[in-house]
Amino acid sequence: LSREERYGFDLVRSLGALDGMVTGEGTLYPLLSRLQKDGRVASSWRDSDAGGPPRKYYAITTAGRRALHDFTEEWGRFRDNVDKILVEGTT
Amino acid sequence: MNTTRLHPIAEEYLNRLDAAAGVLPDRDREDLVNELRGHLATGLRDGAPDAEVLNMLDDLGSPAEIVAAAREAESGSQLPRTPEGTGTPGASASPWGTLEVLAVLGLTLGTFVVPVVGPLAGLIFAWASPRWNRTEKIVATLLAILPVVALGLGAIAFMASGPSSPVPVSPTPQHILGIL
Numbered sequence: 642l643s644r645e646e647r648y649g650f651d652l653v654r655s656l657g658a659l660d661g662m663v664t665g666e667g668t669l670y671p672l673l674s675r676l677q678k679d680g681r682v683a684s685s686w687r688d689s690d691a692g693g694p695p696r697k698y699y700a701i702t703t704a705g706r707r708a709l710h711d712f713t714e715e716w717g718r719f720r721d722n723v724d725k726i727l728v729e730g731t732t
Numbered sequence: 733m734n735t736t737r738l739h740p741i742a743e744e745y746l747n748r749l750d751a752a753a754g755v756l757p758d759r760d761r762e763d764l765v766n767e768l769r770g771h772l773a774t775g776l777r778d779g780a781p782d783a784e785v786l787n788m789l790d791d792l793g794s795p796a797e798i799v800a801a802a803r804e805a806e807s808g809s810q811l812p813r814t815p816e817g818t819g820t821p822g823a824s825a826s827p828w829g830t831l832e833v834l835a836v837l838g839l840t841l842g843t844f845v846v847p848v849v850g851p852l853a854g855l856i857f858a859w860a861s862p863r864w865n866r867t868e869k870i871v872a873t874l875l876a877i878l879p880v881v882a883l884g885l886g887a888i889a890f891m892a893s894g895p896s897s898p899v900p901v902s903p904t905p906q907h908i909l910g911i912l
Contacts (some may be wrong), residue, residue, distance in 0.1 A: 649767060650774040657791060667794015670767040671802035674760070694736070694773040719859050726852050 642682060643709055646700035649673065673699060681705035741785045742772045749795035756802055764802055768792070831861045839876050851876045 642652070649670065657666035676682045682699045689696050701709070735745060739803065753761040775788050792798070835857035838897055842850020859871040 648774075650771050653771065654775075665791070665797045665801075667768060667771075667792035667798040668801035670764060671798065671805040674763055674767070674802075680813035689774075694770060697767070697770060698776065704816070719856070720856055722852055722859075726849060726856065729849050729852075 642699060642701040643706065646698050648687075648698045649697065652699060652709035676705070679704075681708055736773065738769070738772050739776060739780060739782075739785045742776060742783060742789070745789050745792075745795065746772070749798060752795040752799040753802070755799065756806070760802060760806065764798070768798070829861070829863055831857045832863055835861060835872065839872060 652673070653666045655711045656669055657663055667703060673684075675684065677684055677699075680702055682705055683702050684697050684699050685694045686697050736744070746765060749768055750761065750765050753764055756764065771792070772788065777783060835854045836852050838852075838854020838857060840854075840855050844850075855873060855876055858869050861869070864872075
């Protein structure tokens with residue numbers, strides 16, 4: 642979402658396609674609504690162009706961007722430390 | 733939001749989801765069922781064969797699974813991840829669990845027993861801990877990193893002083909005699 646807003650179906654399908662990331666795609670909807678309650682994403686319903694059902698679009702908020710930034714840094718540190726241990730453990 | 737009837741198998745799935753979501757607050761339950769209905773309406777073309785509907789439902793996961801995720805998302809990180817009744821009562825109340833003990837052991841004893849690897853493992857345990865909050869984790873990290881930083885700075889200072897300007901040492905009787 643940091644690059645562009647996406648609608649729920651599209652977002653959930655692409656996350657579900659990542660190997661080993663989610664067990665059930667449906668479990669992502671509660672996460673999205675939790676993010677929305679926390680003010681990290683905002684949503685709006687919009688008609689789809691092909692006359693299909695309306696779509697709920699999700700966009701990241703400023704608070705969401707900040708949280709993403711913090712997490713990205715924290716995750717990087719965590720990953721580096723795990724990598725270090727794994728490498729040193731095998732040599 | 734969008735009330736068109738879906739494939740009977742999909743409708744039956746949404747009914748089961750709605751029933752399972754009875755444990756959620758009314759608004760959350762409604763939102764959840766609406767979201768899933770929208771998902772199925774977008775993903776299923778009219779007259780989709782049963783197999784296609786079943787595949788899509790498989791990808792979504794069972795209603796029980798989705799409702800469990802909703803409950804977990806709503807409780808945030810305040811509650812233990814185990815469902816009520818199966819977890820140790822009050823497990824999250826104490827700041828000490830296996831991970832936390834391992835973290836402290838790694839960060840303290842680990843430094844002497846297995847240098848570098850020990851404290852690093854301690855850090856990982858600390859960050860993986862569901863009981864410690866962010867501040868506590870940051871403090872643990874700083875405590876682990878500070879000695880390394882201090883050592884590094886000391887080494888740099890030592891190298892910078894170079895061989896031509898010997899590091900000043902505390903005067904010994906020999907030094908004083910030499911000067912005299």
